[in-house]
Amino acid sequence: MREFYLIEMARSMLKIEREDILVGVGEDDCAVVRVGDVNLVLTTDCLHEKTDFPAGIEAEEIGRLALAVNLSDLAGCGAKPLFFLYTITITDEIDDRTFERILKGMRDLADRYGVAIVGGDTDFGDELHISGFAIGVAERFVTQSGARVGDYVCITGSLGKAQLSLDQLLSGIDRNEIAYPEALFKPEPKVWEGIQIARYANAMTDISDSLAVSLNLIAEKSKVGIEIYEDLIPLDHLLSYVDYDKALELFLYAGGDYELVYTSRRCSHIKIGRVVEGRGVWLVRRDGSREKVEFRGYSHF
Amino acid sequence: MREFYLIEMARSMLKIEREDILVGVGEDDCAVVRVGDVNLVLTTDCLHEKTDFPAGIEAEEIGRLALAVNLSDLAGCGAKPLFFLYTITITDEIDDRTFERILKGMRDLADRYGVAIVGGDTDFGDELHISGFAIGVAERFVTQSGARVGDYVCITGSLGKAQLSLDQLLSGIDRNEIAYPEALFKPEPKVWEGIQIARYANAMTDISDSLAVSLNLIAEKSKVGIEIYEDLIPLDHLLSYVDYDKALELFLYAGGDYELVYTSRRCSHIKIGRVVEGRGVWLVRRDGSREKVEFRGYSHF
Numbered sequence: 344m345r346e347f348y349l350i351e352m353a354r355s356m357l358k359i360e361r362e363d364i365l366v367g368v369g370e371d372d373c374a375v376v377r378v379g380d381v382n383l384v385l386t387t388d389c390l391h392e393k394t395d396f397p398a399g400i401e402a403e404e405i406g407r408l409a410l411a412v413n414l415s416d417l418a419g420c421g422a423k424p425l426f427f428l429y430t431i432t433i434t435d436e437i438d439d440r441t442f443e444r445i446l447k448g449m450r451d452l453a454d455r456y457g458v459a460i461v462g463g464d465t466d467f468g469d470e471l472h473i474s475g476f477a478i479g480v481a482e483r484f485v486t487q488s489g490a491r492v493g494d495y496v497c498i499t500g501s502l503g504k505a506q507l508s509l510d511q512l513l514s515g516i517d518r519n520e521i522a523y524p525e526a527l528f529k530p531e532p533k534v535w536e537g538i539q540i541a542r543y544a545n546a547m548t549d550i551s552d553s554l555a556v557s558l559n560l561i562a563e564k565s566k567v568g569i570e571i572y573e574d575l576i577p578l579d580h581l582l583s584y585v586d587y588d589k590a591l592e593l594f595l596y597a598g599g600d601y602e603l604v605y606t607s608r609r610c611s612h613i614k615i616g617r618v619v620e621g622r623g624v625w626l627v628r629r630d631g632s633r634e635k636v637e638f639r640g641y642s643h644f
Numbered sequence: 645m646r647e648f649y650l651i652e653m654a655r656s657m658l659k660i661e662r663e664d665i666l667v668g669v670g671e672d673d674c675a676v677v678r679v680g681d682v683n684l685v686l687t688t689d690c691l692h693e694k695t696d697f698p699a700g701i702e703a704e705e706i707g708r709l710a711l712a713v714n715l716s717d718l719a720g721c722g723a724k725p726l727f728f729l730y731t732i733t734i735t736d737e738i739d740d741r742t743f744e745r746i747l748k749g750m751r752d753l754a755d756r757y758g759v760a761i762v763g764g765d766t767d768f769g770d771e772l773h774i775s776g777f778a779i780g781v782a783e784r785f786v787t788q789s790g791a792r793v794g795d796y797v798c799i800t801g802s803l804g805k806a807q808l809s810l811d812q813l814l815s816g817i818d819r820n821e822i823a824y825p826e827a828l829f830k831p832e833p834k835v836w837e838g839i840q841i842a843r844y845a846n847a848m849t850d851i852s853d854s855l856a857v858s859l860n861l862i863a864e865k866s867k868v869g870i871e872i873y874e875d876l877i878p879l880d881h882l883l884s885y886v887d888y889d890k891a892l893e894l895f896l897y898a899g900g901d902y903e904l905v906y907t908s909r910r911c912s913h914i915k916i917g918r919v920v921e922g923r924g925v926w927l928v929r930r931d932g933s934r935e936k937v938e939f940r941g942y943s944h945f
Contacts, residue, residue, distance in 0.1 A: 345768075346766060346767075346768075348740075349734075349740070349743055349766045350764075350766060352740070352743070352744060352747075353747055353764050353766065356744065356747050356748065356751060357747065357751055357761045357764070359760050359761070361760055363726075363760075364760055364762060367760070367762055368761055368762050368763055368764060369763075369764070373763070374727070374729070374762035374763045376726070376727055376760075376762060378679065378680070378682050378684065378726070378781065379679070379680040379681050379682040380680050380681070381679050381680040381682070383679065383684075383779075385727065385729060385762060385763055385779070386729075386763060387729040387730070387731055387763050387764070387765050387775075387777060388731070388765050389731035389733070389765050389767055389775065391733065391767060391769050393769070394767070394768075394769075425664075425677070425679070426675070426677055426686065428675070428686060428687075428688040428777060429688070430688050430689070430690035430775040432690070432692065432773065433650075439649075439650070439653065442650055442653070443653060443657065446653075446654055446657050446658065447657065450657060450658055459660050459662055459664075459665055459668070459677075460658045460660070460669055461665060461668055461669050461675035461677060461686060462669055462670075462674070462675045462686055462687060462688050463651075463654050463658070463669060463670070463688065464688050464689050464690050464775075465647060465650045465651060465654065466647075466690055466692060466695070467647075467695075468692050468694070468695075468771055468773070469770060469771055470769055470770055470771065472733065472769070472773060474688075474690065474731040474765075474775035476688060476729060476775075476777035478684075478686070478779075480679065
């Protein structure tokens with residue numbers, strides 16, 4: 344994926360050693376910097392009409408999503424979100440009322456999590472585009488690099504719903520008839536869960552591209568191996584719609600679910616595996632055989 | 645201008661009263677929030693290929709500009725910049741080498757002002773677009789609303805160079821032959837000046853759209869009048885290229901100069917006027933007549 348190559352290029356070019364930078368550019372979901380006696384957690388994420396907004400999405404859901412992706416990044420570090428800024432590029436098709444509805448969706452989600460939207464910039468262009476920038480604080484923050492051998496691997500909720508619903512939508516099913524419209528159009532960032540989990544997790548990240556990508560990042564950065572066990576994987580929510588192999592594929596490689604994955608001695612959510620000696624991520628089948636979980640995911644529609 | 649209407653709509657929709665928000669959305673160049681015992685100054689600004697990048701701009705200058713506009717906003721509040729994050733949308737025409745050069749331009753300017761680039765997001769689309777988010781700190785910050793009757797009105801440098809140069813470029817003159825290529829392609833945000841001025845200014849802002857827009861914002865928000873005096877206005881740098889009326893028009897209404905304007909009992913830069921009783925912004929001609937300075941500017945090319 345060219346995106347990962349460019350991110351790596353940016354990381355190596357922009358890397359800077361400074362006492363007040365605890366987690367720097369490209370190292371994790373968020374940057375963590377020290378200002379005064381506070382750990383500030385910073386993140387940015389942008390959405391584009393063509394790649395990020397499924398057909399039939401409402402204006403309020405667009406604004407909501409632009410904030411939600413950023414809150415999910417903060418949640419992945421265990422930060423409490425405080426402030427949000429955005430830039431929006433609107434097209435000629437977006438009238439004043441639609442613009443207002445986009446902002447309303449953003450504001451309603453902000454209100455739910457005590458986030459103040461303190462800045463914005465509005466411009467005009469050929470494609471609807473929103474960049475968001477979120478600031479949070481964390482006494483204890485959790486990165487992708489702290490996993491320890493012996494930790495459980497846990498996820499905060501079931502996976503694959505968003506991609507399953509998107510596949511249905513793309514096959515022509517109406518948005519009111521797809522399996523999990525909320526998962527696709529109104530995903531809920533796991534803000535409170537992230538703050539709670541940060542108290543005891545050794546590694547954490549949000550699942551934006553796919554579980555496979557998230558686990559590979561944790562394994563690589565923590566210099567450990569990860570095993571997930573087929574018999575622990577919850578697939579029931581998918582099996583009414585697709586066969587077993589497809590459900591497993593969605594579980595491992597689908598994006599867009601806004602859940603968190605973490606490793607810890609303690610698991611308060613869905614336990615799916617363990618951190619082990621070695622390297623890489625492995626699916627342990629019911630018969631005991633091991634298959635490599637690849638570094639891939641659907642990052643966009 | 646629809647832009648101002650939408651900004652006002654956003655401001656009224658997103659306005660929120662909270663103890664930790666000292667300057668909120670749409671109120672000024674930047675938001676100012678309190679975290680721990682620090683005033684954090686936050687801003688965001690985005691640039692688009694079609695509206696913001698003059699023909700012939702180099703890749704490094706594009707990256708530089710994306711940071712510079714944000715540093716100029718921070719300077720307008722007197723904040724010391726610390727951190728920067730960006731999102732970039734690149735087109736198929738931007739190869740890896742060009743991407744690298746864009747980042748290099750950004751990094752070099754960041755280095756000059758001690759700014760750490762701590763986050764970024766890279767995506768693909770039909771138009772080159774960069775959104776920037778800058779974070780600074782300020783013990784004493786200055787807004788547009790503090791001007792007091794009796795203050796001098798001062799600017800940190802001469803105005804009109806960028807637009808003059810752009811006009812020349814658009815008329816077909818080569819970028820090496822235009823009057824002030826640096827003003828257009830490599831404007832310098834007045835970071836150190838802003839920090840110094842914040843110690844004694846009552847009101848300040850950067851001049852992004854035009855002096856006229858900046859002064860009208862200060863006058864309106866401070867509930868004062870502003871007079872600028874024709875005989876104090878420096879136009880020599882423009883008069884070799886255009887006639888007097890055009891030079892005055894550029895001085896008042898042209899954008900893109902990255903200077904600061906402030907009001908204070910003390911003026912360490914170019915004094916051009918006074919804060920007076922009343923409302924509105926007025927140009928006082930050499931013969932003593934007064935003309936209204938309108939709320940307008942060139943915000944884009």
